[in-house]
Amino acid sequence: MAVASDAVRSRILAAGQRITPQRDVIAQLLEAASRPLGATELCAAVAAEDPRIGRATVFRTLAALEQAGIVAQVSLPGGQTGYLLCGTDGHHHHLVCQGCGGVDDVLEAAVSPFLRRLERDHRFRVDHASFTIYGTCARCAGPGVPRSARSTPAR
Amino acid sequence: MAVASDAVRSRILAAGQRITPQRDVIAQLLEAASRPLGATELCAAVAAEDPRIGRATVFRTLAALEQAGIVAQVSLPGGQTGYLLCGTDGHHHHLVCQGCGGVDDVLEAAVSPFLRRLERDHRFRVDHASFTIYGTCARCAGPGVPRSARSTPAR
DNA sequence: TCGGCTATGATACTTGGTCTCAGAGAGGCG
DNA sequence: CGCCTCTCTGAGACCAAGTATCATAGCCGA
Structure with missing residues:
Protein backbone atom coordinates (compact mmCIF):
# COMPACT_ATOMS: atom_id res chain seq x y z
CA MET A 1 0.00 0.00 0.00
CA GLY A 87 2.32 22.20 -0.48
CA THR A 88 2.88 25.71 0.69
CA ASP A 89 3.83 26.44 4.24
CA GLY A 90 2.24 29.31 6.06
CA HIS A 91 -1.01 31.08 5.44
CA HIS A 92 -2.05 31.22 1.84
CA HIS A 93 -5.05 31.12 -0.41
CA HIS A 94 -6.27 28.95 -3.23
CA LEU A 95 -7.20 29.21 -6.85
CA VAL A 96 -9.42 26.28 -7.71
CA CYS A 97 -9.74 25.31 -11.33
CA GLN A 98 -13.26 24.29 -12.15
CA GLY A 99 -12.04 22.36 -15.10
CA CYS A 100 -9.55 19.92 -13.64
CA GLY A 101 -10.13 20.56 -9.96
CA GLY A 102 -6.49 21.49 -9.56
CA VAL A 103 -5.43 24.02 -6.99
CA ASP A 104 -2.86 26.73 -7.19
CA ASP A 105 -1.56 28.44 -4.10
CA VAL A 106 -1.58 32.19 -3.71
CA LEU A 107 0.96 33.40 -1.23
CA GLU A 108 -0.08 35.77 1.49
CA ALA A 109 2.40 38.26 0.14
CA ALA A 110 0.34 38.56 -3.02
CA VAL A 111 -2.82 39.47 -1.20
CA SER A 112 -1.62 41.62 1.63
CA PRO A 113 -1.30 44.83 -0.42
CA PHE A 114 -4.92 44.35 -1.41
CA LEU A 115 -5.94 43.78 2.19
CA ARG A 116 -4.02 46.80 3.38
CA ARG A 117 -5.77 48.86 0.80
CA LEU A 118 -9.11 47.62 2.04
CA GLU A 119 -8.08 48.48 5.57
CA ARG A 120 -7.29 51.99 4.52
CA ASP A 121 -10.40 52.50 2.44
CA HIS A 122 -12.83 51.01 4.93
CA ARG A 123 -11.17 51.98 8.18
CA PHE A 124 -11.22 48.33 9.08
CA ARG A 125 -8.57 46.19 10.68
CA VAL A 126 -8.32 42.85 8.93
CA ASP A 127 -7.75 39.96 11.28
CA HIS A 128 -8.39 37.07 9.06
CA ALA A 129 -9.11 36.67 5.42
CA SER A 130 -9.14 33.48 3.53
CA PHE A 131 -10.59 33.23 0.12
CA THR A 132 -10.95 30.64 -2.49
CA ILE A 133 -11.25 31.77 -6.04
CA TYR A 134 -12.82 29.69 -8.78
CA GLY A 135 -11.88 29.82 -12.37
CA THR A 136 -10.03 28.03 -15.07
CA CYS A 137 -6.35 27.31 -15.19
CA ALA A 138 -4.25 27.92 -18.27
CA ARG A 139 -4.17 24.26 -19.12
CA CYS A 140 -7.94 23.84 -18.96
CA ALA A 141 -8.56 27.10 -20.79
CA GLY A 142 -7.18 25.04 -23.60
CA PRO A 143 -4.27 25.55 -25.92
CA GLY A 144 -5.34 27.60 -28.87
CA VAL A 145 -8.46 28.74 -27.07
CA PRO A 146 -6.94 31.28 -24.78
CA ARG A 147 -9.10 33.94 -23.29
CA SER A 148 -8.96 36.82 -25.77
CA ALA A 149 -7.39 39.17 -23.27
CA ARG A 150 -4.90 36.79 -21.83
CA SER A 151 -1.99 37.35 -24.12
CA THR A 152 -0.42 38.98 -21.08
CA PRO A 153 3.14 37.79 -20.51
CA ALA A 154 2.52 36.02 -17.23
CA ARG A 155 5.51 34.65 -15.47
CA MET B 1 -45.76 43.54 13.80
CA GLY B 87 -27.94 46.96 0.86
CA THR B 88 -25.68 46.97 -2.12
CA ASP B 89 -26.94 45.87 -5.47
CA GLY B 90 -24.79 43.71 -7.66
CA HIS B 91 -21.93 41.42 -6.81
CA HIS B 92 -19.92 42.54 -3.85
CA HIS B 93 -18.02 41.25 -0.88
CA HIS B 94 -18.21 41.66 2.86
CA LEU B 95 -16.10 42.89 5.70
CA VAL B 96 -17.43 41.38 8.89
CA CYS B 97 -16.56 43.05 12.16
CA GLN B 98 -15.88 40.49 14.83
CA GLY B 99 -16.62 43.06 17.47
CA CYS B 100 -20.10 44.23 16.67
CA GLY B 101 -21.00 41.78 13.94
CA GLY B 102 -21.60 44.63 11.55
CA VAL B 103 -20.96 44.21 7.88
CA ASP B 104 -19.46 46.58 5.41
CA ASP B 105 -19.82 46.05 1.71
CA VAL B 106 -16.84 46.00 -0.62
CA LEU B 107 -17.76 46.80 -4.16
CA GLU B 108 -16.62 44.57 -6.94
CA ALA B 109 -14.76 47.52 -8.42
CA ALA B 110 -12.46 47.52 -5.43
CA VAL B 111 -11.42 43.92 -5.85
CA SER B 112 -11.25 43.51 -9.59
CA PRO B 113 -7.77 45.03 -9.96
CA PHE B 114 -6.57 42.51 -7.42
CA LEU B 115 -8.27 39.67 -9.29
CA ARG B 116 -6.86 40.81 -12.60
CA ARG B 117 -3.46 40.82 -11.09
CA LEU B 118 -3.96 37.28 -9.86
CA GLU B 119 -5.11 36.24 -13.30
CA ARG B 120 -1.96 37.63 -14.78
CA ASP B 121 0.39 36.19 -12.22
CA HIS B 122 -1.15 32.74 -12.14
CA ARG B 123 -2.29 32.39 -15.72
CA PHE B 124 -5.73 31.68 -14.37
CA ARG B 125 -9.07 32.96 -15.51
CA VAL B 126 -11.19 33.96 -12.53
CA ASP B 127 -14.83 33.03 -12.90
CA HIS B 128 -16.08 33.55 -9.44
CA ALA B 129 -14.59 34.92 -6.31
CA SER B 130 -16.46 35.79 -3.21
CA PHE B 131 -14.68 36.42 -0.01
CA THR B 132 -15.56 37.45 3.43
CA ILE B 133 -12.98 39.17 5.49
CA TYR B 134 -12.98 39.26 9.26
CA GLY B 135 -11.64 42.01 11.37
CA THR B 136 -12.55 44.98 13.45
CA CYS B 137 -14.32 48.09 12.33
CA ALA B 138 -13.14 51.55 13.27
CA ARG B 139 -15.85 51.93 15.90
CA CYS B 140 -15.03 48.66 17.61
CA ALA B 141 -11.30 49.26 17.37
CA GLY B 142 -12.05 51.80 20.02
CA PRO B 143 -12.00 55.57 20.11
CA GLY B 144 -8.76 57.15 21.16
CA VAL B 145 -6.64 54.44 19.67
CA PRO B 146 -5.35 55.79 16.39
CA ARG B 147 -5.65 53.34 13.57
CA SER B 148 -2.11 53.80 12.44
CA ALA B 149 -0.89 52.21 15.64
CA ARG B 150 -3.14 49.23 15.52
CA SER B 151 -2.93 48.03 12.00
CA THR B 152 -1.99 44.41 11.94
CA PRO B 153 -1.02 42.53 8.86
CA ALA B 154 -3.51 39.86 8.00
CA ARG B 155 -2.57 36.43 9.13
C1' DT C 1 7.12 -3.08 33.18
C1' DC C 2 4.24 0.25 34.59
C1' DG C 3 1.64 4.52 34.16
C1' DG C 4 0.14 8.08 31.49
C1' DC C 5 -0.95 10.01 27.37
C1' DT C 6 -2.50 9.94 22.64
C1' DA C 7 -5.09 7.99 19.24
C1' DT C 8 -8.80 5.06 17.97
C1' DG C 9 -13.58 3.00 16.76
C1' DA C 10 -18.34 2.82 17.69
C1' DT C 11 -22.12 5.22 18.16
C1' DA C 12 -25.32 8.74 19.31
C1' DC C 13 -26.30 13.33 18.56
C1' DT C 14 -26.55 18.07 16.52
C1' DT C 15 -26.70 21.13 12.90
C1' DG C 16 -27.68 22.65 8.38
C1' DG C 17 -30.04 21.88 4.56
C1' DT C 18 -32.87 19.26 0.85
C1' DC C 19 -36.81 16.66 -0.94
C1' DT C 20 -41.40 15.33 -1.34
C1' DC C 21 -46.13 15.88 -1.24
C1' DA C 22 -50.55 17.38 -0.40
C1' DG C 23 -53.00 21.45 0.21
C1' DA C 24 -53.93 26.53 0.66
C1' DG C 25 -54.34 30.85 -1.52
C1' DA C 26 -53.81 34.43 -4.91
C1' DG C 27 -54.32 36.02 -9.70
C1' DG C 28 -56.02 35.81 -14.33
C1' DC C 29 -59.67 34.97 -17.39
C1' DG C 30 -64.07 33.94 -19.34
C1' DC D 1 -68.73 34.66 -9.92
C1' DG D 2 -66.53 30.29 -10.83
C1' DC D 3 -62.78 27.95 -12.49
C1' DC D 4 -58.04 27.04 -13.49
C1' DT D 5 -53.40 27.40 -12.82
C1' DC D 6 -49.43 28.45 -10.57
C1' DT D 7 -46.88 29.80 -6.59
C1' DC D 8 -46.06 29.24 -2.08
C1' DT D 9 -46.56 26.79 2.13
C1' DG D 10 -46.11 23.33 6.28
C1' DA D 11 -45.01 18.90 7.80
C1' DG D 12 -41.97 15.73 8.11
C1' DA D 13 -38.72 12.40 6.34
C1' DC D 14 -34.27 12.32 4.92
C1' DC D 15 -29.36 13.33 4.18
C1' DA D 16 -24.72 15.24 4.81
C1' DA D 17 -21.33 17.05 7.73
C1' DG D 18 -19.42 17.36 11.80
C1' DT D 19 -19.12 16.87 17.11
C1' DA D 20 -19.28 14.49 21.64
C1' DT D 21 -18.71 10.65 24.46
C1' DC D 22 -16.60 6.73 26.14
C1' DA D 23 -14.23 2.63 26.63
C1' DT D 24 -10.15 0.65 24.76
C1' DA D 25 -5.73 -0.02 22.36
C1' DG D 26 -1.08 1.12 21.72
C1' DC D 27 3.01 3.90 22.09
C1' DC D 28 6.60 5.93 24.91
C1' DG D 29 9.32 7.47 28.53
C1' DA D 30 10.68 6.72 33.30
Whole structure:
Protein backbone atom coordinates (compact mmCIF):
# COMPACT_ATOMS: atom_id res chain seq x y z
CA MET A 1 0.00 0.00 0.00
CA ALA A 2 1.15 3.48 -0.77
CA VAL A 3 2.29 5.69 2.02
CA ALA A 4 2.35 9.42 2.38
CA SER A 5 5.48 11.10 1.15
CA ASP A 6 8.39 11.70 3.45
CA ALA A 7 7.78 15.42 3.20
CA VAL A 8 4.30 15.03 4.60
CA ARG A 9 5.41 12.60 7.26
CA SER A 10 8.13 14.88 8.43
CA ARG A 11 5.73 17.78 8.59
CA ILE A 12 3.39 15.73 10.72
CA LEU A 13 6.27 14.88 13.02
CA ALA A 14 7.44 18.48 13.07
CA ALA A 15 4.03 19.49 14.34
CA GLY A 16 4.45 17.14 17.26
CA GLN A 17 1.89 14.67 15.98
CA ARG A 18 2.28 10.96 15.74
CA ILE A 19 2.25 9.12 12.49
CA THR A 20 -0.30 6.38 12.70
CA PRO A 21 -1.46 4.03 9.97
CA GLN A 22 -4.77 5.89 9.84
CA ARG A 23 -3.16 9.27 9.41
CA ASP A 24 -0.90 7.83 6.84
CA VAL A 25 -3.85 6.56 4.83
CA ILE A 26 -5.63 9.88 4.97
CA ALA A 27 -2.58 11.96 4.14
CA GLN A 28 -1.74 9.65 1.29
CA LEU A 29 -5.25 9.84 -0.15
CA LEU A 30 -5.20 13.61 -0.05
CA GLU A 31 -1.76 13.65 -1.55
CA ALA A 32 -2.80 11.36 -4.36
CA ALA A 33 -5.92 13.35 -5.11
CA SER A 34 -4.19 16.66 -5.83
CA ARG A 35 -7.56 18.32 -5.74
CA PRO A 36 -9.95 19.12 -2.91
CA LEU A 37 -11.88 16.11 -1.65
CA GLY A 38 -15.28 16.51 -0.10
CA ALA A 39 -16.09 14.96 3.25
CA THR A 40 -18.16 12.15 1.79
CA GLU A 41 -15.64 11.50 -0.91
CA LEU A 42 -12.81 11.36 1.54
CA CYS A 43 -14.68 9.15 3.97
CA ALA A 44 -15.54 6.79 1.15
CA ALA A 45 -11.94 6.69 -0.03
CA VAL A 46 -10.74 6.03 3.48
CA ALA A 47 -13.29 3.27 3.92
CA ALA A 48 -12.16 1.73 0.63
CA GLU A 49 -8.59 1.76 1.86
CA ASP A 50 -9.38 0.43 5.30
CA PRO A 51 -13.02 -0.01 6.28
CA ARG A 52 -12.16 -0.14 9.95
CA ILE A 53 -11.22 3.52 10.09
CA GLY A 54 -14.08 5.46 11.64
CA ARG A 55 -15.53 8.76 10.62
CA ALA A 56 -14.47 10.38 13.83
CA THR A 57 -10.89 9.45 13.12
CA VAL A 58 -11.11 10.96 9.66
CA PHE A 59 -12.31 14.29 10.98
CA ARG A 60 -9.91 14.21 13.90
CA THR A 61 -7.06 13.53 11.55
CA LEU A 62 -8.12 16.34 9.26
CA ALA A 63 -8.22 18.66 12.23
CA ALA A 64 -4.78 17.54 13.33
CA LEU A 65 -3.32 17.90 9.87
CA GLU A 66 -4.95 21.25 9.42
CA GLN A 67 -3.48 22.42 12.67
CA ALA A 68 -0.11 21.23 11.47
CA GLY A 69 -0.61 23.32 8.34
CA ILE A 70 -0.62 20.29 6.11
CA VAL A 71 -4.21 20.34 4.95
CA ALA A 72 -6.47 23.25 4.24
CA GLN A 73 -10.19 23.53 3.98
CA VAL A 74 -11.58 25.22 0.95
CA SER A 75 -15.21 25.90 0.34
CA LEU A 76 -16.23 24.28 -2.88
CA PRO A 77 -18.87 25.82 -5.08
CA GLY A 78 -22.20 24.66 -3.78
CA GLY A 79 -21.20 25.43 -0.25
CA GLN A 80 -19.48 22.14 0.39
CA THR A 81 -16.19 21.87 2.15
CA GLY A 82 -13.21 20.39 0.44
CA TYR A 83 -10.05 19.13 2.08
CA LEU A 84 -6.81 19.67 0.40
CA LEU A 85 -3.20 18.79 1.03
CA CYS A 86 -1.28 21.94 0.50
CA GLY A 87 2.32 22.20 -0.48
CA THR A 88 2.88 25.71 0.69
CA ASP A 89 3.83 26.44 4.24
CA GLY A 90 2.24 29.31 6.06
CA HIS A 91 -1.01 31.08 5.44
CA HIS A 92 -2.05 31.22 1.84
CA HIS A 93 -5.05 31.12 -0.41
CA HIS A 94 -6.27 28.95 -3.23
CA LEU A 95 -7.20 29.21 -6.85
CA VAL A 96 -9.42 26.28 -7.71
CA CYS A 97 -9.74 25.31 -11.33
CA GLN A 98 -13.26 24.29 -12.15
CA GLY A 99 -12.04 22.36 -15.10
CA CYS A 100 -9.55 19.92 -13.64
CA GLY A 101 -10.13 20.56 -9.96
CA GLY A 102 -6.49 21.49 -9.56
CA VAL A 103 -5.43 24.02 -6.99
CA ASP A 104 -2.86 26.73 -7.19
CA ASP A 105 -1.56 28.44 -4.10
CA VAL A 106 -1.58 32.19 -3.71
CA LEU A 107 0.96 33.40 -1.23
CA GLU A 108 -0.08 35.77 1.49
CA ALA A 109 2.40 38.26 0.14
CA ALA A 110 0.34 38.56 -3.02
CA VAL A 111 -2.82 39.47 -1.20
CA SER A 112 -1.62 41.62 1.63
CA PRO A 113 -1.30 44.83 -0.42
CA PHE A 114 -4.92 44.35 -1.41
CA LEU A 115 -5.94 43.78 2.19
CA ARG A 116 -4.02 46.80 3.38
CA ARG A 117 -5.77 48.86 0.80
CA LEU A 118 -9.11 47.62 2.04
CA GLU A 119 -8.08 48.48 5.57
CA ARG A 120 -7.29 51.99 4.52
CA ASP A 121 -10.40 52.50 2.44
CA HIS A 122 -12.83 51.01 4.93
CA ARG A 123 -11.17 51.98 8.18
CA PHE A 124 -11.22 48.33 9.08
CA ARG A 125 -8.57 46.19 10.68
CA VAL A 126 -8.32 42.85 8.93
CA ASP A 127 -7.75 39.96 11.28
CA HIS A 128 -8.39 37.07 9.06
CA ALA A 129 -9.11 36.67 5.42
CA SER A 130 -9.14 33.48 3.53
CA PHE A 131 -10.59 33.23 0.12
CA THR A 132 -10.95 30.64 -2.49
CA ILE A 133 -11.25 31.77 -6.04
CA TYR A 134 -12.82 29.69 -8.78
CA GLY A 135 -11.88 29.82 -12.37
CA THR A 136 -10.03 28.03 -15.07
CA CYS A 137 -6.35 27.31 -15.19
CA ALA A 138 -4.25 27.92 -18.27
CA ARG A 139 -4.17 24.26 -19.12
CA CYS A 140 -7.94 23.84 -18.96
CA ALA A 141 -8.56 27.10 -20.79
CA GLY A 142 -7.18 25.04 -23.60
CA PRO A 143 -4.27 25.55 -25.92
CA GLY A 144 -5.34 27.60 -28.87
CA VAL A 145 -8.46 28.74 -27.07
CA PRO A 146 -6.94 31.28 -24.78
CA ARG A 147 -9.10 33.94 -23.29
CA SER A 148 -8.96 36.82 -25.77
CA ALA A 149 -7.39 39.17 -23.27
CA ARG A 150 -4.90 36.79 -21.83
CA SER A 151 -1.99 37.35 -24.12
CA THR A 152 -0.42 38.98 -21.08
CA PRO A 153 3.14 37.79 -20.51
CA ALA A 154 2.52 36.02 -17.23
CA ARG A 155 5.51 34.65 -15.47
CA MET B 1 -45.76 43.54 13.80
CA ALA B 2 -42.98 45.18 11.92
CA VAL B 3 -42.75 44.74 8.20
CA ALA B 4 -39.80 44.77 5.89
CA SER B 5 -38.92 48.14 4.47
CA ASP B 6 -40.44 49.31 1.22
CA ALA B 7 -37.03 49.13 -0.40
CA VAL B 8 -36.79 45.43 0.36
CA ARG B 9 -40.36 44.77 -0.68
CA SER B 10 -39.94 46.50 -3.97
CA ARG B 11 -36.76 44.56 -4.64
CA ILE B 12 -38.63 41.33 -3.99
CA LEU B 13 -41.30 42.42 -6.41
CA ALA B 14 -38.73 43.55 -8.94
CA ALA B 15 -37.29 40.05 -8.92
CA GLY B 16 -40.69 38.69 -9.86
CA GLN B 17 -41.31 37.12 -6.48
CA ARG B 18 -44.42 37.43 -4.41
CA ILE B 19 -44.50 39.10 -1.09
CA THR B 20 -46.02 36.74 1.40
CA PRO B 21 -46.37 37.17 5.15
CA GLN B 22 -43.66 34.57 5.66
CA ARG B 23 -41.20 36.31 3.39
CA ASP B 24 -42.03 39.54 5.03
CA VAL B 25 -41.20 38.12 8.44
CA ILE B 26 -37.89 36.73 7.28
CA ALA B 27 -36.83 39.84 5.40
CA GLN B 28 -37.77 41.98 8.32
CA LEU B 29 -35.81 39.85 10.76
CA LEU B 30 -32.73 40.01 8.58
CA GLU B 31 -33.19 43.72 8.14
CA ALA B 32 -33.50 44.27 11.85
CA ALA B 33 -30.46 42.16 12.62
CA SER B 34 -28.00 44.14 10.51
CA ARG B 35 -25.48 41.39 11.02
CA PRO B 36 -25.24 37.89 9.65
CA LEU B 37 -27.64 35.46 11.26
CA GLY B 38 -26.82 31.79 11.44
CA ALA B 39 -29.30 29.18 10.29
CA THR B 40 -30.30 28.16 13.79
CA GLU B 41 -30.51 31.72 14.95
CA LEU B 42 -32.68 32.69 12.05
CA CYS B 43 -34.95 29.68 12.36
CA ALA B 44 -35.40 30.42 16.04
CA ALA B 45 -36.19 34.06 15.35
CA VAL B 46 -38.68 33.09 12.70
CA ALA B 47 -40.30 30.59 15.03
CA ALA B 48 -40.52 33.26 17.71
CA GLU B 49 -42.25 35.57 15.29
CA ASP B 50 -44.61 32.95 13.94
CA PRO B 51 -44.17 29.35 15.06
CA ARG B 52 -46.19 28.06 12.15
CA ILE B 53 -43.51 28.95 9.61
CA GLY B 54 -41.63 25.81 8.69
CA ARG B 55 -37.93 25.30 8.20
CA ALA B 56 -38.37 24.52 4.55
CA THR B 57 -40.03 27.86 4.04
CA VAL B 58 -37.18 29.63 5.76
CA PHE B 59 -34.59 28.07 3.51
CA ARG B 60 -36.74 28.46 0.42
CA THR B 61 -37.23 32.10 1.23
CA LEU B 62 -33.54 32.59 1.76
CA ALA B 63 -32.85 31.01 -1.60
CA ALA B 64 -35.44 33.20 -3.27
CA LEU B 65 -34.13 36.34 -1.65
CA GLU B 66 -30.59 35.41 -2.47
CA GLN B 67 -31.54 34.90 -6.07
CA ALA B 68 -33.15 38.31 -6.01
CA GLY B 69 -29.88 39.72 -4.75
CA ILE B 70 -31.40 40.78 -1.47
CA VAL B 71 -29.64 38.44 0.88
CA ALA B 72 -26.14 37.08 0.77
CA GLN B 73 -24.54 34.12 2.41
CA VAL B 74 -21.32 34.71 4.23
CA SER B 75 -19.26 32.03 5.87
CA LEU B 76 -18.84 32.88 9.50
CA PRO B 77 -15.67 31.98 11.34
CA GLY B 78 -16.05 28.42 12.49
CA GLY B 79 -17.32 27.36 9.12
CA GLN B 80 -20.92 28.28 9.79
CA THR B 81 -23.05 30.04 7.25
CA GLY B 82 -24.56 33.41 7.98
CA TYR B 83 -27.40 35.07 6.15
CA LEU B 84 -27.31 38.73 5.62
CA LEU B 85 -29.55 41.35 4.07
CA CYS B 86 -27.35 43.41 1.88
CA GLY B 87 -27.94 46.96 0.86
CA THR B 88 -25.68 46.97 -2.12
CA ASP B 89 -26.94 45.87 -5.47
CA GLY B 90 -24.79 43.71 -7.66
CA HIS B 91 -21.93 41.42 -6.81
CA HIS B 92 -19.92 42.54 -3.85
CA HIS B 93 -18.02 41.25 -0.88
CA HIS B 94 -18.21 41.66 2.86
CA LEU B 95 -16.10 42.89 5.70
CA VAL B 96 -17.43 41.38 8.89
CA CYS B 97 -16.56 43.05 12.16
CA GLN B 98 -15.88 40.49 14.83
CA GLY B 99 -16.62 43.06 17.47
CA CYS B 100 -20.10 44.23 16.67
CA GLY B 101 -21.00 41.78 13.94
CA GLY B 102 -21.60 44.63 11.55
CA VAL B 103 -20.96 44.21 7.88
CA ASP B 104 -19.46 46.58 5.41
CA ASP B 105 -19.82 46.05 1.71
CA VAL B 106 -16.84 46.00 -0.62
CA LEU B 107 -17.76 46.80 -4.16
CA GLU B 108 -16.62 44.57 -6.94
CA ALA B 109 -14.76 47.52 -8.42
CA ALA B 110 -12.46 47.52 -5.43
CA VAL B 111 -11.42 43.92 -5.85
CA SER B 112 -11.25 43.51 -9.59
CA PRO B 113 -7.77 45.03 -9.96
CA PHE B 114 -6.57 42.51 -7.42
CA LEU B 115 -8.27 39.67 -9.29
CA ARG B 116 -6.86 40.81 -12.60
CA ARG B 117 -3.46 40.82 -11.09
CA LEU B 118 -3.96 37.28 -9.86
CA GLU B 119 -5.11 36.24 -13.30
CA ARG B 120 -1.96 37.63 -14.78
CA ASP B 121 0.39 36.19 -12.22
CA HIS B 122 -1.15 32.74 -12.14
CA ARG B 123 -2.29 32.39 -15.72
CA PHE B 124 -5.73 31.68 -14.37
CA ARG B 125 -9.07 32.96 -15.51
CA VAL B 126 -11.19 33.96 -12.53
CA ASP B 127 -14.83 33.03 -12.90
CA HIS B 128 -16.08 33.55 -9.44
CA ALA B 129 -14.59 34.92 -6.31
CA SER B 130 -16.46 35.79 -3.21
CA PHE B 131 -14.68 36.42 -0.01
CA THR B 132 -15.56 37.45 3.43
CA ILE B 133 -12.98 39.17 5.49
CA TYR B 134 -12.98 39.26 9.26
CA GLY B 135 -11.64 42.01 11.37
CA THR B 136 -12.55 44.98 13.45
CA CYS B 137 -14.32 48.09 12.33
CA ALA B 138 -13.14 51.55 13.27
CA ARG B 139 -15.85 51.93 15.90
CA CYS B 140 -15.03 48.66 17.61
CA ALA B 141 -11.30 49.26 17.37
CA GLY B 142 -12.05 51.80 20.02
CA PRO B 143 -12.00 55.57 20.11
CA GLY B 144 -8.76 57.15 21.16
CA VAL B 145 -6.64 54.44 19.67
CA PRO B 146 -5.35 55.79 16.39
CA ARG B 147 -5.65 53.34 13.57
CA SER B 148 -2.11 53.80 12.44
CA ALA B 149 -0.89 52.21 15.64
CA ARG B 150 -3.14 49.23 15.52
CA SER B 151 -2.93 48.03 12.00
CA THR B 152 -1.99 44.41 11.94
CA PRO B 153 -1.02 42.53 8.86
CA ALA B 154 -3.51 39.86 8.00
CA ARG B 155 -2.57 36.43 9.13
C1' DT C 1 7.12 -3.08 33.18
C1' DC C 2 4.24 0.25 34.59
C1' DG C 3 1.64 4.52 34.16
C1' DG C 4 0.14 8.08 31.49
C1' DC C 5 -0.95 10.01 27.37
C1' DT C 6 -2.50 9.94 22.64
C1' DA C 7 -5.09 7.99 19.24
C1' DT C 8 -8.80 5.06 17.97
C1' DG C 9 -13.58 3.00 16.76
C1' DA C 10 -18.34 2.82 17.69
C1' DT C 11 -22.12 5.22 18.16
C1' DA C 12 -25.32 8.74 19.31
C1' DC C 13 -26.30 13.33 18.56
C1' DT C 14 -26.55 18.07 16.52
C1' DT C 15 -26.70 21.13 12.90
C1' DG C 16 -27.68 22.65 8.38
C1' DG C 17 -30.04 21.88 4.56
C1' DT C 18 -32.87 19.26 0.85
C1' DC C 19 -36.81 16.66 -0.94
C1' DT C 20 -41.40 15.33 -1.34
C1' DC C 21 -46.13 15.88 -1.24
C1' DA C 22 -50.55 17.38 -0.40
C1' DG C 23 -53.00 21.45 0.21
C1' DA C 24 -53.93 26.53 0.66
C1' DG C 25 -54.34 30.85 -1.52
C1' DA C 26 -53.81 34.43 -4.91
C1' DG C 27 -54.32 36.02 -9.70
C1' DG C 28 -56.02 35.81 -14.33
C1' DC C 29 -59.67 34.97 -17.39
C1' DG C 30 -64.07 33.94 -19.34
C1' DC D 1 -68.73 34.66 -9.92
C1' DG D 2 -66.53 30.29 -10.83
C1' DC D 3 -62.78 27.95 -12.49
C1' DC D 4 -58.04 27.04 -13.49
C1' DT D 5 -53.40 27.40 -12.82
C1' DC D 6 -49.43 28.45 -10.57
C1' DT D 7 -46.88 29.80 -6.59
C1' DC D 8 -46.06 29.24 -2.08
C1' DT D 9 -46.56 26.79 2.13
C1' DG D 10 -46.11 23.33 6.28
C1' DA D 11 -45.01 18.90 7.80
C1' DG D 12 -41.97 15.73 8.11
C1' DA D 13 -38.72 12.40 6.34
C1' DC D 14 -34.27 12.32 4.92
C1' DC D 15 -29.36 13.33 4.18
C1' DA D 16 -24.72 15.24 4.81
C1' DA D 17 -21.33 17.05 7.73
C1' DG D 18 -19.42 17.36 11.80
C1' DT D 19 -19.12 16.87 17.11
C1' DA D 20 -19.28 14.49 21.64
C1' DT D 21 -18.71 10.65 24.46
C1' DC D 22 -16.60 6.73 26.14
C1' DA D 23 -14.23 2.63 26.63
C1' DT D 24 -10.15 0.65 24.76
C1' DA D 25 -5.73 -0.02 22.36
C1' DG D 26 -1.08 1.12 21.72
C1' DC D 27 3.01 3.90 22.09
C1' DC D 28 6.60 5.93 24.91
C1' DG D 29 9.32 7.47 28.53
C1' DA D 30 10.68 6.72 33.30
